[in-house]
Amino acid sequence: MVVDPIRNPYAPGAGQRPPELAGRDEQLAAFDVVLERVAKGRPERSLVLTGLRGVGKTVLLNALRGTAVRKGWGTGKLEARPGQGLRRPLSSALHQAVRELGHGDQDSVDHVLGVIKSFAHRDAGAGAKLKDQWSPGIDAPAVRGRADSGDIEIDLVELFTDLGGLAADVGKGIGIFVDEMQDLGPDDVSALCAACHELSQSGLPVIVVGAGLPHLPAVLSASKSHSERLFRYQRIDRLSREAADRALEAPAAEEEAAYDAEALAAMYDATGGYPYFIQAYGKAVWDLAPRSPITAADVAVAAPEADAELAVGFFGSRYERATPGERDYLMAMADVAAAAPADGSDVEESVTSADVAAALGKKPQSLSPARDSLLKKGLVYSGERGRIAFTVPHFGRYLRERG
Ligand SMILES: Nc1ncnc2c1ncn2[C@@H]1O[C@H](COP(=O)(O)OP(=O)(O)O)[C@@H](O)[C@H]1O
Numbered sequence: 149m150v151v152d153p154i155r156n157p158y159a160p161g162a163g164q165r166p167p168e169l170a171g172r173d174e175q176l177a178a179f180d181v182v183l184e185r186v187a188k189g190r191p192e193r194s195l196v197l198t199g200l201r202g203v204g205k206t207v208l209l210n211a212l213r214g215t216a217v218r219k220g221w222g223t224g225k226l227e228a229r230p231g232q233g234l235r236r237p238l239s240s241a242l243h244q245a246v247r248e249l250g251h252g253d254q255d256s257v258d259h260v261l262g263v264i265k266s267f268a269h270r271d272a273g274a275g276a277k278l279k280d281q282w283s284p285g286i287d288a289p290a291v292r293g294r295a296d297s298g299d300i301e302i303d304l305v306e307l308f309t310d311l312g313g314l315a316a317d318v319g320k321g322i323g324i325f326v327d328e329m330q331d332l333g334p335d336d337v338s339a340l341c342a343a344c345h346e347l348s349q350s351g352l353p354v355i356v357v358g359a360g361l362p363h364l365p366a367v368l369s370a371s372k373s374h375s376e377r378l379f380r381y382q383r384i385d386r387l388s389r390e391a392a393d394r395a396l397e398a399p400a401a402e403e404e405a406a407y408d409a410e411a412l413a414a415m416y417d418a419t420g421g422y423p424y425f426i427q428a429y430g431k432a433v434w435d436l437a438p439r440s441p442i443t444a445a446d447v448a449v450a451a452p453e454a455d456a457e458l459a460v461g462f463f464g465s466r467y468e469r470a471t472p473g474e475r476d477y478l479m480a481m482a483d484v485a486a487a488a489p490a491d492g493s494d495v496e497e498s499v500t501s502a503d504v505a506a507a508l509g510k511k512p513q514s515l516s517p518a519r520d521s522l523l524k525k526g527l528v529y530s531g532e533r534g535r536i537a538f539t540v541p542h543f544g545r546y547l548r549e550r551g
């Protein structure tokens with residue numbers, strides 16, 4: 149049985165839907181319960197997915213959205229960007245959600261669309277000229293005096309209240325999916341938390357589902373509201389051996405191909421169970437293996453190919469965003485982590501900023517600008533005060549190998 153490159157099923161790439169969404173049944177099942185409860189007006193915490201880059205947060209968020217769509221919910225998604233306000237992307241997402249909801253009464257729909265429009269118009273500031281107002285492509289006239297006070301918290305509550313009413317009319321709900329949530333501005337975060345709090349108390353069927361880097365819970369709890377009671381955090385991590393095998397084997401079986409036992413062991417060894425690496429290795433091995441079953445020898449032949457691909461597509465694109473000074477800082481982090489006593493697991497350790505400074509022979513304060521900039525660029529995160537870690541798995545190894 150020949151393994152045909154044209155039929156290669158694997159899908160490395162940010163946000164690329166994997167051929168098999170392995171190891172996420174628990175989250176999907178939990179979300180089903182959340183949707184049912186929210187639609188019935190029961191109190192329920194929203195889901196927030198956290199994890200390193202490449203573990204599959206975006207594709208899981210998309211899958212959760214798919215679940216909501218199949219239940220007839222109105223859904224919209226946005227990706228937060230540093231320095232960008234919430235009004236525009238949220239308006240577009242909500243416009244989409246209202247369309248998906250398919251409410252039959254045009255007057256009610258137009259009213260809510262008009263509120264979304266007035267919420268969006270406020271993006272340009274009070275009394276802005278018409279030409280400076282940004283519109284989310286909504287035909288309905290703006291509803292003045294609703295969701296346009298300029299206080300984002302008040303406006304979100306009014307907006308969500310009207311949306312929730314519309315969804316409740318038809319016995320459904322509204323799901324707002326926010327990717328890269330750690331990049332929301334502080335005012336937007338606290339307003340969103342306050343609005344979610346309000347929603348949960350009024351029993352309106354609107355939920356915000358988020359995904360972001362591991363420090364997202366810290367970002368949310370820094371805002372004034374009680375985020376720990378609003379959100380249920382789900383750490384999305386590397387796959388178990390069993391799930392990783394399934395991620396590789398199920399798509400292969402569709403093409404009538406298979407892996408032998410040593411090949412699967414070698415794959416897990418190389419990928420550490422990280423979904424992005426599984427897809428990258430799967431793709432390279434499939435392209436180079438002469439026949440099925442795929443063997444450990446095939447994996448060995450394909451590994452340099454997979455690593456080269458990752459060096460460009462996964463690691464390199466991030467490394468390039470760092471300035472020379474920041475690169476020194478990253479390299480020192482990698483050295484300090486490598487010098488720490490290995491516990492044999494593949495889990496990437498955080499290091500202390502003090503150790504990094506010592507390794508560079510500098511005072512910690514003098515390195516704060518580099519550290520802060522790396523935090524802002526999302527290359528590192530700080531889960532605990534004084535400690536710092538890569539947001540990209542295996543990044544330390546990559547840095548040390550490139551020298
Ligand atoms: N559960 C999974 N099983 C198999 N492959 C997955 C899974 N989740 C994600 N992937 C793959 O991993 C890669 C990264 O996924 P992505 O959602 O972009 O990660 P993140 O948003 O956490 O950075 C993609 O190529 C995707 O196809």
Ligand SMILES: [Mg+2]
Nearest residue numbers: 162163205206
């Ligand atoms: Mg993502």
